[in-house]
Structure formats: structure tokens, C-alpha cells
Amino acid sequence: MVISDLFKLWDKNELTIALNHFYGYKREELLLNPNRELKPDELEKMLDLIEKRKKHIPLQYILGKWWFYDIEVEVEEGVLIPRPETEILVEKAIALTKPGMKILEIGTGTGIIAISLAKHTVAEIIAVDISERCIDLSNRNVSLNNISGIDFRKSDLYEAVEGLKFDMIVSNPPYISENERDKLEKELSYEPENALFSGDDGLDIIREIIYKAVYYLNKKGIIIIEIGFDQGEAVRDLLKNSNFTGIELIKDYNGLDRVVVGRLAG
Incomplete structure (x- = not known):
């Protein structure tokens, strides 16, 4: 599966944040290379994220970190x-x-x-x-x-x-x-x-x-x-x-x- 196909499955902004967080992909890189093939582990991770989001699990809890003001912090359920x-x-x-x-x-x-x-x-x-x-x-x-x-x-x-x-x-x-x-x-x-x-x-x-x-x-x-x-x-x-x-x-x-x-x- 390529990047553009993945973006059809779920919110593009959330998937872009996740790809950057887990694999270091920059937003510009994803936009300029929509036909880039996802590695098997990357695809598996993103499909798992989509399933969790469909259950309304907050993106922040899935990532385990979030950004506020100019600071990054860990977040967790509870x-x-x-x-x-x-x-x-x-x-x-x-x-x-x-x-x-x-x-x-x-x-x-x-x-x-x-x-x-x-x-x-x-x-x-x-x-x-x-x-x-x-x-x-x-x-x-x-x-x-x-x-x-x-x-x-x-x-x-x-x-x-x-x-x-x-x-x-x-x-x-x-x-x-x-x-x-x-x-x-x-x-x-x-x-x-x-x-x-x-x-x-x-x-x-x-x-x-x-x-x-x-x-x-x-x-x-x-x-x-x-x-x-x-x-x-x-x-x-x-x-x-x-x-x-x-x-x-x-x-x-x-x-x-x-x-x-x-x-x-x-």
C-alpha cells in the first residue's frame, strides 16, 4: 500500500502525525511522495492505529506522547x-x-x-x-x-x-x-x-x-x-x-x- 491509499482510510492529519511520530516522516515528504510504498511494519502499525481510532481511543493515548505549547510530554490512559x-x-x-x-x-x-x-x-x-x-x-x-x-x-x-x-x-x-x-x-x-x-x-x-x-x-x-x-x-x-x-x-x-x-x- 502507498501513502495516498492509506490517507483514504482515515484522517490524513492524524495519520501524518502518527507517521512522523513513529517513523520520522516529515509532512512535506509525505505530500511530495504520495506513491511511496509503506513497509510492512509501517502498514501494520497504521492499520492498527486506524482500528483503535474507530473505537474512539484518543490519538494521544495511542501515540503515548503529545505536544503542548512548546513542550512534548508523555500521556497515558488514566x-x-x-x-x-x-x-x-x-x-x-x-x-x-x-x-x-x-x-x-x-x-x-x-x-x-x-x-x-x-x-x-x-x-x-x-x-x-x-x-x-x-x-x-x-x-x-x-x-x-x-x-x-x-x-x-x-x-x-x-x-x-x-x-x-x-x-x-x-x-x-x-x-x-x-x-x-x-x-x-x-x-x-x-x-x-x-x-x-x-x-x-x-x-x-x-x-x-x-x-x-x-x-x-x-x-x-x-x-x-x-x-x-x-x-x-x-x-x-x-x-x-x-x-x-x-x-x-x-x-x-x-x-x-x-x-x-x-x-x-x-
């Missing part, structure tokens, strides 16, 4: 897959970070937010997650990217940072409503439920993060949270009621509310 929308949160956090700040990330997953901050800022970072699997993966991704300065801790929200104070709290928490469960893409069924769903309105974890943040932030400390597209006003009210000011809603690439920023009143 850990939330990094998404482009979260880059908006990272960019804002980087822009607001001053040298020497103490940052807490809640729900680190692959560690990608903390790693991005450590790579592009000079800050002290503690990143927590309730999953030991996430902590192990995050530590592997730190080594993969030769990053230092992050303290990963297994923790249910603030449990492992009792008594500590931070200048910034960042989080991409679960924020999907349980009522939306049956309407979601089938790929999401492979990702961990506790990283996706958060009560009837999707705000259970966000409420807890915000209500308790006042005990862990220094005066004028910053909180940055990724939210659902229809949660902007509700989260703004939560922040206002918890003594946060200067609240900003940041939209995603589709013009929808995606990130909220607030400062604790001094």
Missing part, C-alpha cells in the same frame, strides 16, 4: 490529555508571573502547566494531584524535558500544602456538568472521570478551589482557572463573593469564555 485551550491559561499565568513568585497548581495531570511555567518563568512551583499515577507521570515528564524547580505532591486539592501561602494559584479543574455526560464525544469516555466531571453544574471543584483559596493566597495573590464556555458569569460571582477583585474573563480561540483571573483584595 490521565487527562492536554488541550490547546489550556495554552490560554498558561500564557496568562506566564505573563503575570514575576521572578520569585510562589505558585500552586491544582490538578496537574501530565504536569504540563507546571512544566510550562517552570520553563518560561523564575518561580517556586508546587503542583498537586489526587492521583498517584498523575504524580508519577508528571515526574517522568519533568525528566523528559530537563526541567527542575517543581515539587509534585499527591493531594486532594489543598491537603498537602496546609499552612503554606502562595502568590498565584492556577488550575485546569474538572468543570463538565454531569448532565452533559451523554452528549460528549466518545473519546472522552477513555479519560478519567474525576478530571472531567464536577457535579450537576460542573462547578463543585471550582467552588471549593475558590472558597479555600483565600487561606492559601497572599494579599493581592492571583487565581487563574480554566472554565467551561458557559460558566464565566457564575465563576465571576464566586470570585466576587470570596473577596477577589479585578476579575477578568478571557475567551478561547472560538470566542467563548475559557479562563478567569482574579486578585485577592489586599
Whole structure:
């Protein structure tokens, strides 16, 4: 089978990413040589990938790695897959970070937010997650990217940072409503439920993060949270009621509310 025949079987972009990842083929090389014959092992690998994708197994889990911002990380089942929308949160956090700040990330997953901050800022970072699997993966991704300065801790929200104070709290928490469960893409069924769903309105974890943040932030400390597209006003009210000011809603690439920023009143 040649390249052009393979591209008729499944999404060309996904197959191009896979061929580059597994065999080093460049996109331009594949486009310029559509009649290139695939080796037997290459064809077998791609046909297996197509069968897995037909079962809605996420491409990221099949590849075992993914790219976010300017960083490559390992991904695996049981850990939330990094998404482009979260880059908006990272960019804002980087822009607001001053040298020497103490940052807490809640729900680190692959560690990608903390790693991005450590790579592009000079800050002290503690990143927590309730999953030991996430902590192990995050530590592997730190080594993969030769990053230092992050303290990963297994923790249910603030449990492992009792008594500590931070200048910034960042989080991409679960924020999907349980009522939306049956309407979601089938790929999401492979990702961990506790990283996706958060009560009837999707705000259970966000409420807890915000209500308790006042005990862990220094005066004028910053909180940055990724939210659902229809949660902007509700989260703004939560922040206002918890003594946060200067609240900003940041939209995603589709013009929808995606990130909220607030400062604790001094």
C-alpha cells in the first residue's frame, strides 16, 4: 500500500502525525511522495492505529506522547490529555508571573502547566494531584524535558500544602456538568472521570478551589482557572463573593469564555 491509499482510510492529519511520530516522516515528504510504498511494519502499525481510532481511543493515548505549547510530554490512559485551550491559561499565568513568585497548581495531570511555567518563568512551583499515577507521570515528564524547580505532591486539592501561602494559584479543574455526560464525544469516555466531571453544574471543584483559596493566597495573590464556555458569569460571582477583585474573563480561540483571573483584595 502507498501513502495516498492509506490517507483514504482515515484522517490524513492524524495519520501524518502518527507517521512522523513513529517513523520520522516529515509532512512535506509525505505530500511530495504520495506513491511511496509503506513497509510492512509501517502498514501494520497504521492499520492498527486506524482500528483503535474507530473505537474512539484518543490519538494521544495511542501515540503515548503529545505536544503542548512548546513542550512534548508523555500521556497515558488514566490521565487527562492536554488541550490547546489550556495554552490560554498558561500564557496568562506566564505573563503575570514575576521572578520569585510562589505558585500552586491544582490538578496537574501530565504536569504540563507546571512544566510550562517552570520553563518560561523564575518561580517556586508546587503542583498537586489526587492521583498517584498523575504524580508519577508528571515526574517522568519533568525528566523528559530537563526541567527542575517543581515539587509534585499527591493531594486532594489543598491537603498537602496546609499552612503554606502562595502568590498565584492556577488550575485546569474538572468543570463538565454531569448532565452533559451523554452528549460528549466518545473519546472522552477513555479519560478519567474525576478530571472531567464536577457535579450537576460542573462547578463543585471550582467552588471549593475558590472558597479555600483565600487561606492559601497572599494579599493581592492571583487565581487563574480554566472554565467551561458557559460558566464565566457564575465563576465571576464566586470570585466576587470570596473577596477577589479585578476579575477578568478571557475567551478561547472560538470566542467563548475559557479562563478567569482574579486578585485577592489586599
